[in-house]
Amino acid sequence: MTAAGPPGLLVDGAREVVTMAGGLRRGSTQGQAAVLSAADADLAVACWEGHVVLAGGREEVTRRLAADGLDPADPSRFGHLDARGGTVTPGLIDPHTHLVFAGSREREIDLRRRGAGYLEILAAGGGILSTVAATRAASLDDLVTGGRRWLREMLGHGATTVEAKSGYGLERDAELRQLEAIGRLDAEGPVELVPTFLGAHAVAPEFRGRPDATDTYVRDVIEVQLPAVAAQGIARFCDVFCEEGVFNTDQSRRVLEAGTRLGLVPRLHADELRPSGGAELAAELGAAAADHLGVPSPAGVEALARAAERGNPVVATLLPATSLFLKGEEYGPARELIDRGVPLALGTDFNPGTSPTPNLQLMLSLAVLRMGLTAAEALAGVTINAAHALRLGDSHGAIEPGRQADLVVWDVPTHTQIPYWLGANLVCAVVKRGRVVWGGAPD
């Protein structure tokens, strides 16, 4: 963790504060970012002991702190961060990554250029399975070191909370080792990690070629891996790659129900490459999120819309870098999902095979340029809605009194410029639990 400092932090000099106050966004509220703005850049956010106290005009914030006996000018009580006329948002939340792995897969770019499909490369023993071979051979320290490198990049681009999956072990001990690496990185901080077990990412190589290979492997996930993962106590979610040709809906249901019995919340890789019944299954199981949704069926969209209407929303988590990296055109029906009242989140899907980018800012640009979202809709997708996708919707993802003080200070005067400066890193400073953990040191 970061060194102890004063218990308070005052961020001031902001022209805009995107609070995202007001809870989960869906339908017409997806684009309501609850923005405070002040042409004279006098907005402030006060934090105390890791939580937001309030946001507003500097004078009012100072007055209300004084009424509580707190003087923001007292350096023993408050650090200070000057936003220099920029924009403050909640810390970004990446709700879908495969952070911990070994090796790299740049060779597949060329295989795809020559016409090989993603699942074809996997079926031939490459793809995910080549990362599995490298990850099984890596030590815990190797995995921690690799994860730390990419977490620094994520933090530097504004991410303060990151979901991270196993799924490159595909056997008990290697899956446990990946989860342990995730647990260590979380304990190390400052980025907070949310661990997910993804034993059902592909059929392990030693099962392939057997009759009923997939069902036999699913039994291994359920009977061998899941009980050990639950006993280890690190994973919070259970995920499955539910896709035609990988795990079908029956196999996915079995894994996710077994996970639920052990206290792991279900989430899915759903309908990434073909409509495979993943969105329908996510709605049926009350999953926290249905991820990818590059090509859900009309019935899948309908099921997600109904779940949201019933007050049991599954967060549709779209992963545009994967679409860009694999195909360059299929970004999922983002507008339709929003129009049907489904809450939308965005993630990097950071992984060595389909999305080697740790940069959530880029997802905002792709969402605006390729998926038809407004800047505010996209920002909701990497803050409050991403928090809900991780079941952290009451404590993370917004600048509201009592919430965890995770903030980003951006070097632009308004949030609408964040997706606009394509490919630039606009982050000046990142605050995690009320402490400056990247950039602009407090004076």
Ligand code: NIG
């Ligand atoms: O989300 N589609 C399945 N899993 C990852 C890719 C994993 C890999 O290719 O290594 C994804 O795209």
Ligand code: FE
């Ligand atoms: Fe993924």
